[in-house]
Amino acid sequence: MMNSTTTPKNKNKINRLLTGLGAAAFWLVMWQIISMLVAQELLVPAPSVVLKALSGLIRTAEFWQSAGLSLLRILLGFLLGIITGSLAAILTTRFKVADALLSPLLRLVRATPVASFIILALVWIKTGNLPSFISFLMVVPLVWSNVESGIKHIDNRLLEMARVYRLGWFKTLIFVRIPSVMPYFMAACTAGMGLAWKSGIAAEVICRAPLSIGNQLQSAKTHLETPEVFAWTITVVLLSLMLEKLLVTSAARFGKRFNAGGGN
Amino acid sequence: MAIVFNEVDFSYDGINKILDKFSLAFPEKGAVCLSGPSGCGKTTLLRLLAGLEKPQGGIISGMESIHPAFVFQENRLLPWMSALDNVALVCEGDGRVGAEKWLNRVGLVGNEHKMPGELSGGMKRRIAIARALAAPADFLILDEPFTGLDKPLWKSIADHISDIYADKLVIMVTHITEHAYSLNAKVIKLNGPPLGYKY
Structure with a gap:
């Protein structure tokens, strides 16, 4: 008989957690086997060696400073990117002139390789600001195209309902337009966060931004400290996953509160 | 003031006229049931009444300061x-x-x-x-309102509608005569396009 506290929902959660842990354990074992087969720490360090390097790093002030500053720089670029991308989407769906001017530019930015931007921007922008700028550039076209698509797909029948019941532009915006676009916006934010991290760290590596994860990665590589390269990479992945989780959770909470207030 | 369609023209594509010099006076209060074959222009008529479409010719008078409530054919819930x-x-x-x-x-x-x-x-x-x-609302528009509801339920809802809108106009589209009778509606049989009618 099933325990009264173990609801099917909880059971599903436990199953998912166990599956996730099992998969992680499998890949750790694979990593261990590969490192044993290669038998060269310089090429593939064992998980235990990387863990040791990571635990050494997190005891230093430089680790926290680098991680914190990278986080700040990339988050700044990401936030500016989602604001600019959303505004661009509103403009391109509202005004034909804005669409004619901005859409080709944003498509061009989306198609250009990130390395080209990093190298070009290195000439114009201070190294400390470059990761923010690159993250911003990568996020803007993604948010723009998603939000634009969301605005174009707002159900006209719901807008007609809002018109008939004279909800007014503000209530229509809050209760019809924004919730309609929200899934597109959230998908862009989740994908954009990963992209901002990858491009931001790449920019830090190339421009050697002071006190940054990218700079630490580059230094570790130059000094042939492969376990440290792995440890910094794990840091980047963990921070990225953590932010993504935070984003998804807060969006779900925000959405719930949003809906509960309707009609008051 | 009654709603009056006076020689109203309307077309979605500018070629096929859905309403061509269409004239009809609705009563100030009471229920009116519009019935007719699919595609004759019933929904277009309701959309004009709701202010969702504008006439391309002629005049709709009596709607200047009144507002409808509308039960759409689809529910249109958020x-x-x-x-x-x-x-x-x-x-x-x-x-x-x-x-x-x-x-x-x-x-x-x-x-x-x-x-x-x-x-x-x-x-x-x-x-x-x-x-x-x-x-x-000042008048009520119902597009196939009782579809999918059990008889006791729609009868009770029809009673509520009759109570609240006793002194107001109710315009209903339905294919089911019983639904029209439940509101004591005057039936107007539509045909078209272009839209025409007979009592």
Whole structure:
């Protein structure tokens, strides 16, 4: 008989957690086997060696400073990117002139390789600001195209309902337009966060931004400290996953509160 | 003041006329049932009455300062809002109180906080009706309002409509004569396009 506290929902959660842990354990074992087969720490360090390097790093002030500053720089670029991308989407769906001017530019930015931007921007922008700028550039076209698509797909029948019941532009915006676009916006934010991290760290590596994860990665590589390269990479992945989780959770909470207030 | 269509023209594509010099005077109060074959222009007529379309010729008078409530053919509920919030959204003042009262009257007690996606087709229909009845309006437009509802239920809802709109105009589109009779509606048989009618 099933325990009264173990609801099917909880059971599903436990199953998912166990599956996730099992998969992680499998890949750790694979990593261990590969490192044993290669038998060269310089090429593939064992998980235990990387863990040791990571635990050494997190005891230093430089680790926290680098991680914190990278986080700040990339988050700044990401936030500016989602604001600019959303505004661009509103403009391109509202005004034909804005669409004619901005859409080709944003498509061009989306198609250009990130390395080209990093190298070009290195000439114009201070190294400390470059990761923010690159993250911003990568996020803007993604948010723009998603939000634009969301605005174009707002159900006209719901807008007609809002018109008939004279909800007014503000209530229509809050209760019809924004919730309609929200899934597109959230998908862009989740994908954009990963992209901002990858491009931001790449920019830090190339421009050697002071006190940054990218700079630490580059230094570790130059000094042939492969376990440290792995440890910094794990840091980047963990921070990225953590932010993504935070984003998804807060969006779900925000959405719930949003809906509960309707009609008051 | 009665709503009057005076030689109204309307076409979606500029070629095929749905309304061609169409004239019709609606009574100031009471129920009118519009019936006719699919595609004859009933929905276009309702859209013109709701102000969702503008006539391309002629005049619709009597609608300058009055506003409708509309039970659309599809429910048009906001899927991200609960049944209660969907109704409360269109209410005046403390929307939730009025919304709760109307949801109770259409037999949705205990389902106020459910989302439309969690409810059956008939329940969603009743939310759409409750929304229309809760909204402050001068006349009521009903497009196949009782589709998917059991007879005792739609009869009781029809009684509520007759009560609230006793001194106002109700315009209903339906293919089911019984539905028209439940509101004591005067039946206008439509044909077209272009739209024509006979009593």
